[in-house]
Amino acid sequence: xxxxLYGVADVMSNPVVAVAPRAGFKEIVxxxxxxxxxxxxxxxxxxxxxxxxxxxxxxxxEGFRDADPSRLEQMRHLDxxxxxxxxxxxxxxxxxxxxxxEDATLAQAARTxxxxxxxxxxxxxxxxxxREIVSRSDLLKVFLRSDDDxxxxxxxxxxxxxxxxxxxxxxxxxxxxxxxLSGAIQDTALVPVAARMVRAVxxxxxxxxxxxxxxxxxxxxxxxxxxx
Numbered sequence: 296x297x298x299x300l301y302g303v304a305d306v307m308s309n310p311v312v313a314v315a316p317r318a319g320f321k322e323i324v325x326x327x328x329x330x331x332x333x334x335x336x337x338x339x340x341x342x343x344x345x346x347x348x349x350x351x352x353x354x355x356x357e358g359f360r361d362a363d364p365s366r367l368e369q370m371r372h373l374d375x376x377x378x379x380x381x382x383x384x385x386x387x388x389x390x391x392x393x394x395x396x397e398d399a400t401l402a403q404a405a406r407t408x409x410x411x412x413x414x415x416x417x418x419x420x421x422x423x424x425x426r427e428i429v430s431r432s433d434l435l436k437v438f439l440r441s442d443d444d445x446x447x448x449x450x451x452x453x454x455x456x457x458x459x460x461x462x463x464x465x466x467x468x469x470x471x472x473x474x475x476l477s478g479a480i481q482d483t484a485l486v487p488v489a490a491r492m493v494r495a496v497x498x499x500x501x502x503x504x505x506x507x508x509x510x511x512x513x514x515x516x517x518x519x520x521x522x523x
Contacts, residue, residue: 301400301401301437301497302397302398302399302400302401303395303396303397303398303399303400303401303403303404303418303427303429304397304398304418304427306401306429306433306434306436306437307418307427307428307429307433308433309332309415309427309428309429309430309433310330310428311425311426311427311428312326312330312332312335312428313335313336313337313338313344313417313425314326314335314336314337314338314348314384315337315338315340315384316337316338316339316345316383316384316385316388317383317384317385318337318383318384319382319383319384320353320381320382320383320387323335323348323353323384323387324353327350327353332415332428333349333350333414333415334347334348334349334350334413334414334415335347335348336392336394336417336425336428337384337385337388337392338425341424342424342425343422343423343424343425344392344394344417344419344423344424344425345388345390345392346384346385346388346389346390346391346392347388347389347392347393347417348384348387348388348389349389352387352388352389353387392417393407393411393413393416394416394417394418394419394423395407395416395417395418395419395429396418396419396420396421397418397419397420397426397427401434401437401497404416404429404434405434408431408434414430414431415428415429415430415431416428416429416430437497437498438472438498438500439498440472440497440498442469442470442471442472443469444498445469445472445474445496445498445499446467446468446469446474448496449467449469449474449476449493449496449499450467452492452496453489453492453493453496454467454476454489457485457488457489457492458480458481458485458489460481461478461479461480461481464478464479464480465477465478465480465506466478471500472498472499472500472501473499473500473501473502473503474493474496474499474501474502474503475502475503475504475505476489476490476493476502476503476504476505476506477505477506478505478506478507479506479507479508479509480506480507480508480509481508481509482508483506483507483508486504486506489504489506490502490504
């Protein structure tokens with residue numbers, strides 16, 4: 296079965312902003328301010344991503360300005376102390392760089408962001424070369440799909456192949472991205488399968504299944520209208 300899969304390449308739209316390893320502290324701060332971004336990748340001369348510098352990395356310099364950490368605290372915050380004393384991108388960047396491939400799905404990119412607590416990800420090709428930047432807002436674009444578009448995909452990619460015998464009895468409605476399946480079907484064991492498949496359709500916010508078996512339908516417990 297073919298779902299319409301939206302990938303990172305379909306939604307990324309941010310300008311490619313990066314710095315070289317030799318870029319100085321103030322240059323990095325100015326780059327973040329000028330482009331209104333919270334992080335930038337650090338590139339080797341060939342365009343390969345070797346690290347990422349975020350606002351948090353730069354704030355270590357301010358955070359440790361007046362500090363006199365004990366030896367134990369120094370051992371606990373070695374990386375932060377290193378960055379606090381850094382003056383170039385190579386010294387300040389977080390490594391290894393957290394990136395996402397340009398052929399990754401939106402779910403994969405969203406999971407990477409969530410696990411790392413990140414707002415932006417460098418998008419790289421198979422060789423690790425920077426191609427684009429994808430942000431949280433980019434990943435949310437898929438939820439701008441129209442209800443009609445989502446409903447049509449659910450009908451053709453989920454209902455028709457899954458409920459071959461009773462597909463004419465299944466009604467698909469979508470309101471603000473919430474999909475409702477209702478009607479009578481021959482095999483109610485397929486209900487959780489249908490719900491899982493519908494959730495996999497890009498742009499679906501939630502799924503409600505009001506599907507019942509033929510016995511329940513005969514007792515008037517399910518709508519009898521055929522799907523439009």
